[in-house]
Amino acid sequence: MSVDSVFVHKMWNDHELSKMVKGGVPFAMLSDGGGKVGSIYGVYLEDAGVEARGRFLIDPDGVIQGYEVLTPPVGRNISETFRQIQAFQHVRNSQGTEATPSGWKPGKITLKPGPDLVGKVWEVWKTSMAFD
Amino acid sequence: MGEEIKVGCARPTGGPVGETVQTQEEKTAIVKEVKAMITVGKKAPDFTAPAYHKGKFISVQLSEYLGKWVILCFYPGDFTFV
Known part of the structure; x- marks a missing residue:
């Protein structure tokens, strides 16, 4: 999920990510224009207008079991x-x-x-x- | 996975589910309150969001995934480098 529109998601998938991952991104790329959802999850950075690298683990009951939030320049460890x-x-x-x-x-x-x-x-x- | 949505000229948008109409000031106060509610062991706030998935534009709601493990990832933006 990012603040980009679904149209930009499509372009990113088609023109770059599909060249890294065969068949393109297998999961849904969510759009959060305005950071409404990101604000509730505490990852929306108002000054920059973007979302931090937040990762939430949600169990089958819909309960958050863990999360990690990084500032933009450092990638995650999958x-x-x-x-x-x-x-x-x-x-x-x-x-x-x-x-x-x-x-x-x-x-x-x-x-x-x-x-x-x-x-x-x-x-x-x-x-x-x-x-x- | 969510239903396919029709795409017009406007950007599809989503947002928190169950939100009522409030003044901007009240909204800000509530968002701050909700922020503090992100706690491990507590329910993940439900939301809807438009999405791109395998060639289609769809609408996704978090609560549709009850019964499964979900990784919800935020990132700064498309075409960022890392």
């Missing part, structure tokens, strides 16, 4: 976005019985919070696990 979604999906599927420690990704251990784990995290989880 791998981290996917990792977060996988983590939130894992936690959701466990119905709240599991939590994913720092640096978790599929295949790494999760933690099962409860009285027995208090003060014992150091026994099952090492700081080296926070890194790839």
Whole structure:
């Protein structure tokens, strides 16, 4: 979503993005003229009249599980976005019985919070696990 | 995915859903209030927006995606560099 019109979205897709991604952008490119939606999400930069690089993860119940907002010159890390979604999906599927420690990704251990784990995290989880 | 929309000369627009008519001053006050309501663990504000998707102009409403995970991305503008 940006403040550009759908017509400009089409031009950008057809003339540039489709040359980077075969078949063009696979998802909907949303238009937010005037930044009305961006204002509500807190990402509309009034002075510049554009929207910051805001990224919101919304779960199947419509609840915001996480967000990240960057100023325009620095791009995002898509791998981290996917990792977060996988983590939130894992936690959701466990119905709240599991939590994913720092640096978790599929295949790494999760933690099962409860009285027995208090003060014992150091026994099952090492700081080296926070890194790839 | 949303319904296809007819495109005339005017730019298609969307906006927050459920908004009532207010004076500009009241609007500003409410927007500021709503800004503070973006909190993890809380509902994402619903909205509609025109969109371009695979050769068609469509209208998208966030609440149509209930039941799915959604990544909502904002960016400064088309043809920006990063």
